[in-house]
Amino acid sequence: xxxxxxxxxxxxxxxxxxxxxxxxxxxxxxxxxxxxxxxxxxxxxxxxxxxxxxxxxxxxxxxxxxxxxxxxxxxxxxxxxxxxxxxxxxxxxxxxxxxxxxxxxxxxxxxxxxxxxxxxxxxxxxxxxxxxxxxxxxxxxxxxxxxxxxxxxxxxxxxxxxxxxxxxxxxxxxxxxxxxxxxxxxxxxxxxxxxxxxxxxxxxxxxxxxxxxxxxxxxxxxxxxxxxxxxxxxxxxxxxxxxxxxxxxxxxxxxxxxxxxxxxxxxxxxxxxxxxxxxxxxxxxxxxxxxxxxxxxxxxxxx
Amino acid sequence: xxxxxxxxxxxxxxxxxxxxxxxxxxxxxxxxxxxxxxxxxxxxxxxxxxxxxxxxxxxxxxxxxxxxxxxxxxxxxxxxxxxxxxxxxxxxxxxxxxxxxxxxxxxxxxxxxxxxxxxxxxxxxxxxxxxxxxxxxxxxxxxxxxxxxxxxxxxxxxxxxxxxxxxxxxxxxxxxxxxxxxxxxxxxxxxxxxxxxxxxxxxxxxxxxxxxxxxxxxxxxxxxxxxxxxxxxxxxxxxxxxxxxxxxxxx
Numbered sequence: 001x002x003x004x005x006x007x008x009x010x011x012x013x014x015x016x017x018x019x020x021x022x023x024x025x026x027x028x029x030x031x032x033x034x035x036x037x038x039x040x041x042x043x044x045x046x047x048x049x050x051x052x053x054x055x056x057x058x059x060x061x062x063x064x065x066x067x068x069x070x071x072x073x074x075x076x077x078x079x080x081x082x083x084x085x086x087x088x089x090x091x092x093x094x095x096x097x098x099x100x101x102x103x104x105x106x107x108x109x110x111x112x113x114x115x116x117x118x119x120x121x122x123x124x125x126x127x128x129x130x131x132x133x134x135x136x137x138x139x140x141x142x143x144x145x146x147x148x149x150x151x152x153x154x155x156x157x158x159x160x161x162x163x164x165x166x167x168x169x170x171x172x173x174x175x176x177x178x179x180x181x182x183x184x185x186x187x188x189x190x191x192x193x194x195x196x197x198x199x200x201x202x203x204x205x206x207x208x209x210x211x212x213x214x215x216x217x218x219x220x221x222x223x224x225x226x227x228x229x230x231x232x233x234x235x236x237x238x239x240x241x242x243x244x245x246x247x248x249x250x251x252x253x254x255x256x257x258x259x260x261x262x263x264x265x266x267x268x269x270x271x272x273x274x275x276x277x278x279x280x281x282x283x284x285x286x287x288x289x290x291x292x293x294x295x296x297x298x299x300x301x302x303x
Numbered sequence: 304x305x306x307x308x309x310x311x312x313x314x315x316x317x318x319x320x321x322x323x324x325x326x327x328x329x330x331x332x333x334x335x336x337x338x339x340x341x342x343x344x345x346x347x348x349x350x351x352x353x354x355x356x357x358x359x360x361x362x363x364x365x366x367x368x369x370x371x372x373x374x375x376x377x378x379x380x381x382x383x384x385x386x387x388x389x390x391x392x393x394x395x396x397x398x399x400x401x402x403x404x405x406x407x408x409x410x411x412x413x414x415x416x417x418x419x420x421x422x423x424x425x426x427x428x429x430x431x432x433x434x435x436x437x438x439x440x441x442x443x444x445x446x447x448x449x450x451x452x453x454x455x456x457x458x459x460x461x462x463x464x465x466x467x468x469x470x471x472x473x474x475x476x477x478x479x480x481x482x483x484x485x486x487x488x489x490x491x492x493x494x495x496x497x498x499x500x501x502x503x504x505x506x507x508x509x510x511x512x513x514x515x516x517x518x519x520x521x522x523x524x525x526x527x528x529x530x531x532x533x534x535x536x537x538x539x540x541x542x543x544x545x546x547x548x549x550x551x552x553x554x
Contacts (some may be wrong), residue, residue, distance in 0.1 A: 002481060004339040006516040007523055011340060011481030059534050066542030067549075108377050108388045116385075225535050232523065232531035240519055240534050241337070247538060251545040255552075288385040296447030297388070299375045 007239035008052045014245060016046060021060070021246035025253020028064060030261040031273045034220060036061050036191035037122060039246065040114070041280055050111050052239050054101075054190035055231035059243040061192045061224040064250055065217045072214030079165035079211045083218035085172050086179035086197070090223035093183020098230040101188050105235065108299060112288075117189050119285045125195050126277035133270035140267065154204070166207045166215075174205060179219060186227050192220035195277075323351040324492050324504040331506065333479065333488075334513040341481040344508065346404075346490060347474035359496035361470045362405070362412035364423060366493075367477045367508070369400030369457075370486030371430070376444040390437070392444040396430035399484040400457050404464040404475040414498035421493065421500055425449050425458050456480040485512055485520075 003014040020042045024035035036057050043053035072078050104110045157171035178200045182193035197216045201207045207215070232238040261269060326348035333342050346365050374397050380389030403423065405412055413423060422428050429448065434441035452458040457480060465475040477490075488508040494501050512520055522530045 001338070002340040003337055004335055004481065004516060006512060006520040009482060009484060059538055062535055063538035063542040063545075066539050067546045070543065070546045108375060108391055112385075112387055225538075228535055228538075229528070229531040232534065233527040236523055236527060238523070238531065238534050240523075240530070240537065241515075243534060244537065244541075247541045251541060254545070255549060291381070292379060292386060294447075294451065295379045296444065296451060297377050297379075298448055298451055299377060300372055 003241065003245070005048075005052075005239050005242050007237065008048050008056075008242060010047055010049075012046060012048070017242065017245040018249040020046070021249020022253035022256075023249075024246075025064070025250035025255075026257035026260065027253075027273075027276070028250070029254035029257020029259075030264075031257075031269055033273065034061050034064060034192035034194050035250070036193075037118070037189070037195060037277070038280060040190040041118065041284060043242075048239075048242070049237075050114055051101075051105060051235055051237040052242070054114060054188070055228065055235060055237035056239045056242045056246070057190035058186060058224045058227045058231065059238055059240075060246040060250060061190075062221060062228060063243075063247040064254065065192060065221040065224065067251070067254070069214065069217040069221055072217060075214070077211050078214035078218050079163055079207070080218065081161070082163045082166055082168075082175060082205075082207070082211075083215045085161075085175045086182070086215070086219040087222050089176035089179025089181075090183035090186070090219050091226055093180035093185075094187045094223055094227045094230065095183075096180075097184040097187025098227065098234055100184070102234050113188060114190075115284050115288055117185065119281055119288065121185065121189070121196065122277050122281035123285070125199070126274050126281055128199070129270055130274035130278065133267050133274060137267045137271070154206075163207075166205075166211055168205070168207065170205065175201075178204065179223075182219070183223050183227075186220075186223050187230070192216075192224055194220060321353050322357075322494060322502050324494055324502050325349050325351050326490075326492050326504050326506065328490065328506060328508070331508055333483075333508060333510045335483060335485065335511065335516055336513050337515055339481060339483075339516075341483075342479045344477050344479065344490075345474065346477060346492070347472075348492060348504070350471050350473075350494060350502075356470055357496065360407075360411070361467065362407055362495040363465045363467055363473045363475075364406075364409075364412060364493040364495065365404045365465055365475050365477070366423060366491045367400070367402045367479075368398045368428065368489045368491070369484055369510075370488070371396040371398050372484075374448065376448050378444070378447075390435075392435075392438055392441055393433040394430060394445065394448065395433060397448060398428055399486070400479065400488065401425055401428055401452075402459040402461065402477045404461045404477060406463065406465040406467045406473065408462055409460075412495045412498070413493075413500075417495070417498060417500050421503070423493065425460065455482065457482070479510075483510060485510055 001014045002011045004011045024038050028035035039057040040053050104113050154174050157173050159172050162169050182197050185193045194216050198212055201212045329345035374394045375391050377388040377391045379386040418424050418427055429445050432441050432445055449458055465473055467473045488510055491505045493503050
């Protein structure tokens with residue numbers, strides 16, 4: 001069943017798009033990640049123009065993060081104050097990212113920017129996760145407990161506030177900077193940025209694991225909503241029909257994924273996620289390194 | 304003697320001018336709806352003439368041209384290990400779709416001058432190329448454009464696709480792919496003899512998005528803020544609905 005997407009201006013099999021949404025939904029349900037980092041490359045792969053893929057996947061993340069955030073709000077595992085600081089940074093970052101995106105789109109380098117960001121971030125995070133989860137498996141076998149490190153330079157920064165839910169008294173500068181970095185990534189990669197934010201919150205800010213996911217979802221919801229608006233207004237690249245198909249697939253997939261996730265061990269899940277992340281990264285890296293069959297590309301100019 | 308020759312010349316030219324095309328097509332409007340999967344247009348016609356046909360084989364060329372767009376063609380270059388967009392060439396105007404259907408090989412039907420005047424072959428239809436000084440093989444870029452669009456059936460050359468009967472009736476089918484751009488498409492019909500064009504005719508085809516497609520497209524470009532807010536509202540609604548449905552299923 002072909003469906004014509006009004007903004008992407010291509011006709012694509014609707015079942016395929018539902019399938020992509022569903023697949024990413026399963027993964028996000030299993031691992032508790034947003035899955036934007038998988039949706040965007042998969043959309044490139046089926047022939048959606050990169051600008052539309054990035055903008056539309058931010059819209060899809062609004063839906064999945066809202067649904068997940070509701071669950072965390074009910075369990076009171078959201079640090080709203082920390083979330084607001086992350087969000088303030090995130091909005092500035094998203095605006096910067098959109099500006100960079102539009103500028104590079106004019107230069108014809110937006111594909112490169114998006115692909116390179118994917119390779120660098122997925123490669124880095126994937127490798128870290130892989131090593132970390134291998135160590136965790138070895139530790140549990142050896143029967144030792146992980147210890148949390150403290151960063152003294154973070155304690156030394158000014159503008160300290162009390163984050164009661166997280167039980168922290170730290171400067172607002174590190175969380176605002178983390179939020180800013182994630183905002184830039186949301187705009188140029190079409191991701192929520194949880195894969196950067198969650199480790200940063202645990203290892204850098206020292207937040208308790210319990211509130212990390214809910215708080216990052218709080219930031220992701222507003223940042224991706226803001227990014228969707230900016231993309232729609234500067235690049236006219238949000239395809240609502242495409243978003244609806246991805247959301248429907250994703251919603252169903254997430255429920256299936258949550259069930260599968262309950263059957264597996266946390267370390268196994270993390271190592272599996274690391275392998276998927278590295279696989280996507282490798283695929284994109286190969287495309288940059290190997291001489292492509294067609295050296296030329298045609299770009300339509302915004303009139 | 305010269306006078307006789309002159310008279311003969313007048314006779315032949317007026318005779319050829321007396322051939323006319325009368326054309327019709329299966330539809331003059333194509334609607335892009337949500338399940339649009341490409342379309343076919345049947346273009347048919349007859350050659351009207353008062354006298355017996357003049358010398359030379361009659362040829363028919365049918366073209367369909369989509370709305371033109373300014374384009375940039377870029378070429379990847381290897382820079383420090385990775386492939387990066389390097390040199391770029393701007394093309395002032397290239398049709399978003401272009402099909403040529405002919406009744407015989409193009410070289411038999413059309414000489415170069417006639418092609419240049421009437422702009423019939425794909426190469427001629429593509430507008431001026433605006434290449435920066437450092438690009439010394441600008442034609443490679445326009446050739447690449449033709450090659451890329453040929454691969455996705457946006458540019459087509461279909462030799463012998465026009466069926467011509469008794470030098471009078473002709474018909475052909477043009478296949479429009481699914482990835483079509485909105486706008487006015489122009490269909491042209493050329494009758495040729497001895498490499499020269501002897502008669503032409505053209506018709507407009509209106510390709511338009513309809514229904515939901517039209518509504519979303521117009522909203523996205525005319526009121527981007529409202530469109531964005533609607534997209535977000537939809538996403539929030541879906542997220543909330545999913546969460547509520549999941550809770551209902553659990554309880």
